[in-house]
Amino acid sequence: MTRIWRFGDDVNTDAIIPGKYLDNYDPGHLAAHAMEGANREFAGSVSKGDIIVAGRNFGCGSSREQAVIALARAGVKAVVAKSFARIFYRNAVNLGLSVITSEDAADVFVDGDEAALDLKNHILVSADGARRASLAPVPEHVRKILDAGGLVPYVKAKLAMTTRPSK
Amino acid sequence: MKYDELVWFVVKGRTFAEKVLGSASGNPDAKAGAIVEAAPDLVMSHENTFLVSKSFSEFGLGRPWDPSKIVLILDHRTPANTAQTATVHARIRNLARDIGVAKFYDAGSGICHQLLIEDRLVRPGQLVLGTDSHTTTAGAVGAFATGIGATEMAGVWATGSLWLKVPESIKVELSGHLAKGTYTKDVALHLASVLGPSGADYRCMEFGGPLMQDLPMAGRMVLCNMSVEVGAKAAVVVPDAVTEEWFRGYSQATISPVRSDPDAAFERRIELDVSKLPPTVSGPHRVEDAKSIDKQMGVRIDQAFIGTCTNGRLEDLIAAAQVLKGRKVSPTCRLIVAPASRRVLEDAMDMGVVQTIVAAGGTILPPGCGPCLGAHEGVLGPGEVCISSSNRNFKGRMGSEESEIYLASPATVAASALEGRIADPRRYLE
Ligand code: SF4
Numbered sequence: 062m063t064r065i066w067r068f069g070d071d072v073n074t075d076a077i078i079p080g081k082y083l084d085n086y087d088p089g090h091l092a093a094h095a096m097e098g099a100n101r102e103f104a105g106s107v108s109k110g111d112i113i114v115a116g117r118n119f120g121c122g123s124s125r126e127q128a129v130i131a132l133a134r135a136g137v138k139a140v141v142a143k144s145f146a147r148i149f150y151r152n153a154v155n156l157g158l159s160v161i162t163s164e165d166a167a168d169v170f171v172d173g174d175e176a177a178l179d180l181k182n183h184i185l186v187s188a189d190g191a192r193r194a195s196l197a198p199v200p201e202h203v204r205k206i207l208d209a210g211g212l213v214p215y216v217k218a219k220l221a222m223t224t225r226p227s228k
Numbered sequence: 229m230k231y232d233e234l235v236w237f238v239v240k241g242r243t244f245a246e247k248v249l250g251s252a253s254g255n256p257d258a259k260a261g262a263i264v265e266a267a268p269d270l271v272m273s274h275e276n277t278f279l280v281s282k283s284f285s286e287f288g289l290g291r292p293w294d295p296s297k298i299v300l301i302l303d304h305r306t307p308a309n310t311a312q313t314a315t316v317h318a319r320i321r322n323l324a325r326d327i328g329v330a331k332f333y334d335a336g337s338g339i340c341h342q343l344l345i346e347d348r349l350v351r352p353g354q355l356v357l358g359t360d361s362h363t364t365t366a367g368a369v370g371a372f373a374t375g376i377g378a379t380e381m382a383g384v385w386a387t388g389s390l391w392l393k394v395p396e397s398i399k400v401e402l403s404g405h406l407a408k409g410t411y412t413k414d415v416a417l418h419l420a421s422v423l424g425p426s427g428a429d430y431r432c433m434e435f436g437g438p439l440m441q442d443l444p445m446a447g448r449m450v451l452c453n454m455s456v457e458v459g460a461k462a463a464v465v466v467p468d469a470v471t472e473e474w475f476r477g478y479s480q481a482t483i484s485p486v487r488s489d490p491d492a493a494f495e496r497r498i499e500l501d502v503s504k505l506p507p508t509v510s511g512p513h514r515v516e517d518a519k520s521i522d523k524q525m526g527v528r529i530d531q532a533f534i535g536t537c538t539n540g541r542l543e544d545l546i547a548a549a550q551v552l553k554g555r556k557v558s559p560t561c562r563l564i565v566a567p568a569s570r571r572v573l574e575d576a577m578d579m580g581v582v583q584t585i586v587a588a589g590g591t592i593l594p595p596g597c598g599p600c601l602g603a604h605e606g607v608l609g610p611g612e613v614c615i616s617s618s619n620r621n622f623k624g625r626m627g628s629e630e631s632e633i634y635l636a637s638p639a640t641v642a643a644s645a646l647e648g649r650i651a652d653p654r655r656y657l658e
Contacts, residue, residue, distance in 0.1 A: 202263050
């Protein structure tokens, strides 16, 4: 059972990890400031396996991959949102952070709820089983990268299959 | 080709996005919605080259697929703001040399998006990928340019290709003439208020219409730059005589403009007559909160900033100087100006524009991103208010969470600097 951290629409990457922290690439440093622009409590209280539930356009703005690094290192297991900004979505997939689209999760759950992700049945279920939100299936081409464990292992496997002309 | 595909092919014209991504992926028939593996003509990274190379090193490949297609630019924290940044800069310098990247621009050259166009590195019809969301700016010369993440760029360095979904396209038809004191920035802010922060999500915005004939490259860059603030994946100005003129004299430039077919399917059409548009100010905190100047006038400001990949070009500095000439910045406000590139700075000096700004009390920063991302050179403290010619006014972007940012054209920023509060530039223009 994990805690839900609920956020609104248009959470931008400046809020997820402010620009002033970006000159230090250490994931631990980034995680210590995760979500600082949206909820100051978050970085100090988030625990491993927690889930972010948000509205539309999560991760808009700057392409900074540190936004995903900060959330992943902070322990966030998945971000469930009505929709994602495209670069954030791709970054998350590439780094192996689960990003799932859900039309109703943001309406069903409130901040502090306890819930469990049931990926087999594509649902997010509250601790008492009373409330559930449906999760959209992950597109095939995205699934492949996630299954490989992220883009680096995925590309490694691809490279192993093709021989690149040596330079 | 099956019969129904053939009918589709014959009946429906193709969009710019379909054509560019189709040819970059060897699928000449690729349609919106298709996932293609596309090979970029040019890829760009800035300080986040550090993250790119970190991921790239995991492949154990040594050199990227084609260093001649890589552009590396130091612009976000230049000159280095901390010892840590200096270390990152040094590593990128060494990397550029080691892997043979000739198109390396060191600190002080200017902002990545400006240099790609200013140095004619991007050509019409190309596929351009950059590890920065405002890579869309390069659509101004007729390229399909989009932002990607750093690890993804490492994958491109390794394989020379990337998966992309061919986007639907939105046609934006602009007509009329910009009134005195109104600029493309005002058009872009107005469009942000119409579309909202995800109104063009995952789409390619295509700018056309009669206004374009009047619009030099600088204004085109503003429109394509700000498109990402409404979620666009890419933005393009249909190549025309202005585009052709831009490349005149650049002998190596192979100009092969790509345009949507007249009967191409657009998901949506937006028409806007810009003639009646007033100077527009957006904020605080949300780009889409754009209102006409009379609704925002009078807000006290502490800092006025002119620069960035949106509005740090020569045309912008000239517009500001027209307002500032012979006047003084309010003693209750600081004006800081960061030219988008060294060439912009040099030209502005030649024309006396820099002198006018400095005489008015402005501070000139080195070419680069300046305070846009809140890292250095004009960071805002709690309670401070800034009016900026940049593209984002997100809470805390330029410093304290308790500061506020308003967005406007360089002329409006300059007029506001004179009064120490948000002001109408038309008062100061002959
Ligand atoms: S000027 Fe601002 S928006 Fe443009 S690339 Fe630099 S930090 Fe990003």
